[in-house]
Amino acid sequence: xxxxxxxxRTAIEKLRETxxxxxxxxxxxxxxADRLGIDLAHYPVIEAIESCGDVRQLLTAYRGGxxxxxxxxxxxxxxxxxxxxxxxxxxxxESALLDWSSPKAAGGFAWRPRVLGWALTSxxxxxxxxxxxxxxxxxxxxxxxxxxxxxxxxxxxISDAGDRQLSVGDKLQEGERFRxxxxxxxxxxxxxxxxxxxxxxxxxxxxxxxxxxxxSLDNGAVIVQAVKRTSGHLYxxxxxxxxxxxxxxxxxxxxxxxxxxxxxxxxxxxxxxRYR
Amino acid sequence: MKREExxxxxxxxxxxxxxxxxxxxxxxxxxxxxxAAYRIxxxxxxxxxxxxxxxxxxxxxxxxLDNAGSYLYRAAINGALxxxxxxxxxxxxxxxxxxxxxxxxxxxxxxxxxxSKQLGxxxxxxxxxxxxxxAEMFTLRYLEDLGNREIAALMGTSQAxxxxxxxNARSRLKKRLTEMGGQINATR
Numbered sequence: 485x486x487x488x489x490x491x492x493r494t495a496i497e498k499l500r501e502t503x504x505x506x507x508x509x510x511x512x513x514x515x516x517a518d519r520l521g522i523d524l525a526h527y528p529v530i531e532a533i534e535s536c537g538d539v540r541q542l543l544t545a546y547r548g549g550x551x552x553x554x555x556x557x558x559x560x561x562x563x564x565x566x567x568x569x570x571x572x573x574x575x576x577x578e579s580a581l582l583d584w585s586s587p588k589a590a591g592g593f594a595w596r597p598r599v600l601g602w603a604l605t606s607x608x609x610x611x612x613x614x615x616x617x618x619x620x621x622x623x624x625x626x627x628x629x630x631x632x633x634x635x636x637x638x639x640x641x642i643s644d645a646g647d648r649q650l651s652v653g654d655k656l657q658e659g660e661r662f663r664x665x666x667x668x669x670x671x672x673x674x675x676x677x678x679x680x681x682x683x684x685x686x687x688x689x690x691x692x693x694x695x696x697x698x699x700s701l702d703n704g705a706v707i708v709q710a711v712k713r714t715s716g717h718l719y720x721x722x723x724x725x726x727x728x729x730x731x732x733x734x735x736x737x738x739x740x741x742x743x744x745x746x747x748x749x750x751x752x753x754x755x756x757x758r759y760r
Numbered sequence: 761m762k763r764e765e766x767x768x769x770x771x772x773x774x775x776x777x778x779x780x781x782x783x784x785x786x787x788x789x790x791x792x793x794x795x796a797a798y799r800i801x802x803x804x805x806x807x808x809x810x811x812x813x814x815x816x817x818x819x820x821x822x823x824x825l826d827n828a829g830s831y832l833y834r835a836a837i838n839g840a841l842x843x844x845x846x847x848x849x850x851x852x853x854x855x856x857x858x859x860x861x862x863x864x865x866x867x868x869x870x871x872x873x874x875x876s877k878q879l880g881x882x883x884x885x886x887x888x889x890x891x892x893x894x895a896e897m898f899t900l901r902y903l904e905d906l907g908n909r910e911i912a913a914l915m916g917t918s919q920a921x922x923x924x925x926x927x928n929a930r931s932r933l934k935k936r937l938t939e940m941g942g943q944i945n946a947t948r
Binding site for chain 1: 782783784785786788790791794795798799800802804807808811812815816819827828829876877879880882883884902903905930933934935937938
């Protein structure tokens with residue numbers, strides 16, 4: 485071994501062997517503790533936890549939560565294994581079993597602009613969509629549903645207020661029924677411009693929901709000449725079926741056909757689209 | 761350090777965030793702190809001063825530390841090294857240190873003990889001449905017997921850096937001890 489290496493090793497060994505005596509350590513510790521205002525008699529100085537007595541001396545600090553993590557874990561493990569110390573810990577101060585930690589503050593409602601913005605946007609979108617569907621399918625638009633263009637014979641309006649004979653130019657409102665007498669014929673003009681020829685002893689009403697117009701035929705026969713619509717449908721509804729008419733075009737079953745003389749020519753005998 | 765400087769400690773202790781907590785920290789770590797400081801300084805009076813300074817600094821911390829033990833340990837080593845640096849020019853020796861020489865074990869001559877003590881003091885002086893980081897690493901490795909991995913974790917660096925720093929420190933210390941060994945022999 486080289487001389488300088490041996491010299492360094494010897495010097496290191498010398499320093500490693502430098503250990504103070506226990507009396508010196510205790511005296512120095514007491515002096516420093518006194519100067520720091522620490523009462524070591526009240527707070528036991530335990531260098532290593534070696535017995536149940538050491539554990540019990542540290543239980544006060546353990547309850548207070550001021551022990552280091554390593555010592556806290558050692559005491560926790562010991563309390564799990566040692567029944568006597570566990571009883572001492574529980575019996576010493578029952579109040580120590582209470583949770584003295586400060587309660588957590590209840591989380592108050594906090595306005596978060598980002599979330600609020602998304603919520604408002606979603607609500608607005610839902611409102612717009614709902615309004616669109618309501619206006620398109622459910623809203624009952626105000627106004628006149630039909631007007632009597634011509635009458636040959638007697639025709640009546642049936643409403644909650646009673647029956648009243650109609651003349652040319654009279655108007656039908658939502659919920660009112662139109663009835664023709666025996667041998668009578670009439671022509672109605674709907675609000676969209678379509679015309680409805682009504683045969684004798686027929687009863688019908690005209691209703692609107694959203695953009696759709698429905699002629700509800702309770703009895704009799706009609707001929708409908710529908711105008712071309714830009715939106716919505718014109719329906720002719722009987723007890724058996726409902727036919728959608730767009731201009732002169734019927735629904736799928738009645739494509740490119742007209743209702744004539746009280747019969748839907750395209751439906752055939754198996755179809756129920758027949759006026760009575 | 762003079763004792764007069766330590767008198768206002770009672771007033772200072774009133775500033776401590778938690779005397780109870782400090783008491784337990786003191787009870788748990790003071791021996792390790794004192795021994796580490798003593799190994800480096802070689803003087804109980806100096807080690808006592810270092811321990812007091814370290815715990816006072818701990819008491820005045822505004823926020824509690826996650827690992828108070830490691831903090832105290834490193835603070836004691838660095839405090840002792842600082843003390844060595846500030847005193848490397850001082851060659852006087854307190855009278856109570858002479859007890860170590862005369863009370864050496866049987867079979868060892870006072871001359872050999874004195875030479876050995878001089879060698880230890882020479883190493884302390886040489887360590888004090890290292891950079892603070894290298895001195896701390898050397899102390900942790902060779903006096904406190906920590907491994908390179910532990911030192912790296914403690915000082916927040918890599919094991920490679922620790923190994924290189926220790927190698928350089930050893931080279932410098934060997935050279936310095938050889939120089940001082942010649943001076944020691946010359947004074948005999």
